[in-house]
Amino acid sequence: MLPSNTVPLLLVVTGVFVILRLFLRGTSLSYLLKKWWRSIDDRFHVFQFYKVPEFNHSFQDNQLFRKVSTYLSSLASIEDSDFANLFAGRKSNDIVLQLDPNQTVNDTFLGARVSWKNETSSDGTNISRTFVLKIRKKDKRRIIRPYLQHIHSVTDEIEQRRKEVKLYTNAETEHRNGGGRWKSVPFTHPSTLDTVAMDSDLKNKVKSDLESFLKSKQYYHRLGRVWKRSYLMYGPSGTGKSSFVAAMAKFLCYDVYDVDLSKVFDDSDLKMLLLQTTDRSVIVIEDLDRFLGEKSTAVSLSGVLNFMDGIFSCCGEERVMVFTMTSKEHIDPAILRPGRIDVHIHFPLCDFPAFKTLANNYLGVKDHKLFPQMEEIFQGGATLSQAEIGEIMIANRSSPSRALKSVINALQTSPGKKGQRLGRSTSGNGRSVDEAGNSGDGGGGGGGGGGVICRESVHTVREFRKLYSLLRMKSNKKSGPFDLSSPK
Numbered sequence: 001m002l003p004s005n006t007v008p009l010l011l012v013v014t015g016v017f018v019i020l021r022l023f024l025r026g027t028s029l030s031y032l033l034k035k036w037w038r039s040i041d042d043r044f045h046v047f048q049f050y051k052v053p054e055f056n057h058s059f060q061d062n063q064l065f066r067k068v069s070t071y072l073s074s075l076a077s078i079e080d081s082d083f084a085n086l087f088a089g090r091k092s093n094d095i096v097l098q099l100d101p102n103q104t105v106n107d108t109f110l111g112a113r114v115s116w117k118n119e120t121s122s123d124g125t126n127i128s129r130t131f132v133l134k135i136r137k138k139d140k141r142r143i144i145r146p147y148l149q150h151i152h153s154v155t156d157e158i159e160q161r162r163k164e165v166k167l168y169t170n171a172e173t174e175h176r177n178g179g180g181r182w183k184s185v186p187f188t189h190p191s192t193l194d195t196v197a198m199d200s201d202l203k204n205k206v207k208s209d210l211e212s213f214l215k216s217k218q219y220y221h222r223l224g225r226v227w228k229r230s231y232l233m234y235g236p237s238g239t240g241k242s243s244f245v246a247a248m249a250k251f252l253c254y255d256v257y258d259v260d261l262s263k264v265f266d267d268s269d270l271k272m273l274l275l276q277t278t279d280r281s282v283i284v285i286e287d288l289d290r291f292l293g294e295k296s297t298a299v300s301l302s303g304v305l306n307f308m309d310g311i312f313s314c315c316g317e318e319r320v321m322v323f324t325m326t327s328k329e330h331i332d333p334a335i336l337r338p339g340r341i342d343v344h345i346h347f348p349l350c351d352f353p354a355f356k357t358l359a360n361n362y363l364g365v366k367d368h369k370l371f372p373q374m375e376e377i378f379q380g381g382a383t384l385s386q387a388e389i390g391e392i393m394i395a396n397r398s399s400p401s402r403a404l405k406s407v408i409n410a411l412q413t414s415p416g417k418k419g420q421r422l423g424r425s426t427s428g429n430g431r432s433v434d435e436a437g438n439s440g441d442g443g444g445g446g447g448g449g450g451g452v453i454c455r456e457s458v459h460t461v462r463e464f465r466k467l468y469s470l471l472r473m474k475s476n477k478k479s480g481p482f483d484l485s486s487p488k
C-alpha cells in the first residue's frame with residue numbers, strides 16, 4: 001500500500017512537470033537549453049576541421065565552395081541559424097536562404113552530426129570567404145567521402161532543376177561538319193504532365209518510369225549499360241504526342257534536341273549531330289513513320305538504327321530519346337525492338353475520360369448535364385482528336401454549354417467510327433490498346449515476357465486479335481499500352 005500522501009505528491013510533481021514543459025515550449029528556454037547541452041557535449045569530443053575556401057591558390061573559383069553554398073541553402077536546418085539572408089530565386093515565387101557570415105548550420109549524415117560555419121574575414125581591401133566543416137574525429141573516416149559525394153549529387157540535382165531548359169533544332173548549313181549545327185532558343189512550351197489529357201494510370205506509370213530513370217545511375221553503371229531510356233509515342237494526329245514530349249522534357253528539366261531528318265545530309269551527318277548533343281537531354285525525332293515511308297531520303301534505315309544505337313554505345317549518357325509516329329504498323333521491327341525502344345505509349349483519339357479532362361482544363365467545367373449524353377456518344381464510337389475538341393472549346397470558351405453542344409455536333413458529324421480512323425483502338429474505360437488489338441498487359445498474347453507491345457506480321461492473325469480484343473474490351477477488362485521491355 002502507498003502512504004496516503006503519495007498520491008497528492010505525485011499529482012503535484014506531474015503538474016509542475018507539465019507547467020515547466022509548457023513554459024519551456026512557450027519561451028526560448030528549450031532552444032537555449034539545447035544549445036548549452038550541445039556546447040557541453042562538444043567539449044567531450046575531438047573534432048576535425050575542413051576548410052573550403054572560395055578561391056584556390058591560383059585565385060580561380062573553387063567549384064566545391066559554390067556547391068557547398070547551394071547545398072547549405074537547401075538544408076531545412078538553415079532556418080535554425082540565428083541569421084540568414086533571404087533572396088528572391090529565379091522563379092517568381094522562389095525564396096532562397098543563405099547563411100550570414102560567421103553563422104553555423106548543423107547537418108546530419110549517416111547518423112553523424114556535422115556543422116558548417118560560413119567564415120568571412122577581410123584584410124581591408126579583400127574579403128575572403130570560407131566554409132568550415134566540423135566533424136567528430138571518430139566519424140571522420142566513416143563519413144567524409146560519402147558525405148562529400150552526397151553534397152555533389154544533391155547540388156547537381158538542384159542545379160539541374162534550376163537551369164533554363166533549351167530547345168535545339170538542327171539548322172540547314174553549308175558547313176556540315178563545322179559544328180554549330182544546333183541552334184537553340186529557350187524552351188517555353190506551355191504543356192505540363194498535368195495539362196495533357198490522357199489515361200491517368202498511364203500518365204502515372206510514365207511519370208514513375210521517368211522518376212525511376214532519374215534515380216538509376218548507379219544501377220545502369222553496375223550493369224555496364226549506358227544510362228538512357230527510349231520512348232515511342234504513337235497515335236493519330238492531334239492526340240497530344242508532341243505536347244507530351246514537351247511535358248516530359250519539362251518534368252526532367254532536360255534540354256530538347258529536335259532532330260529534323262529532312263535537314264540532315266546523310267548517315268554520317270546524323271551521327272555528327274548526335275555527337276554534338278549534350279548529356280541530360282531529350283532527343284526527339286517526330287513523324288518517324290512518315291520519314292521512313294518516303295522513297296528517297298538522305299538518311300537510310302541503317303543510319304537511323306545506328307543513330308539509335310549510337311546513343312546507347314558511344315555518346316554521352318542520361319539521355320532520353322523519343323520517337324513519334326501515327327502508326328507503327330508498317331515500321332521495320334528492327335526499329336521497335338527492345339533496347340532500341342524501351343517504352344511504347346499509345347495516344348488514342350479522345351474518349352470520354354480524356355474529354356472530361358479537356359472540359360475541366362479549357363472550360364473549367366467538372367460536371368455538366370450534357371455529360372451523360374456525351375458519354376453515350378463517345379461509347380457509340382464517334383470521336384475526334386483532342387486537338388479538334390480543344391479548338392472547339394477555345395472558340396466557345398465564353399459559354400461552356402455552347403462549347404459542349406458544339407462538341408456534340410462535331411462528334412455526331414465526325415466520320416469516326418471505331419476502327420475507321422487511323423490508330424483508333426480505345427477501350428470504353430479510357431485505356432488504350434495497341435494497334436494489333438492486344439492489351440499492353442501482355443494478355444493479348446504478343447507482348448509477353450515484358451516485351452514490346454506486340455507486332456504481328458500475319459494480317460489475318462491481327463484481324464482476329466482485333467476482334468478478340470474488342471470482345472475483351474466490351475467485357476471491360478482493363479488494359480494498358482505502357483510496357484517496360486527492359487529492366488529499369
Ligand SMILES: Nc1ncnc2c1ncn2[C@@H]1O[C@H](COP(=O)(O)OP(=O)(O)OP(=O)(O)O)[C@@H](O)[C@H]1O
Nearest residue numbers: 195196197236237238239240241242243386387390
Ligand atoms: N491529350 C491532350 N491533352 C491536352 N491537349 C491536347 C492533347 N492532345 C492535343 N492537344 C492539343 O492539341 C494541340 C496539338 O497537339 P499535339 O501537337 O501534341 O498533337 P500530336 O499528337 O503531336 O499531333 P501530330 O501527330 O499532328 O504532330 C496542342 O496544342 C494541344 O494543346
Ligand SMILES: [Mg+2]
Nearest residue numbers: 241242286324
Ligand atoms: Mg506532333
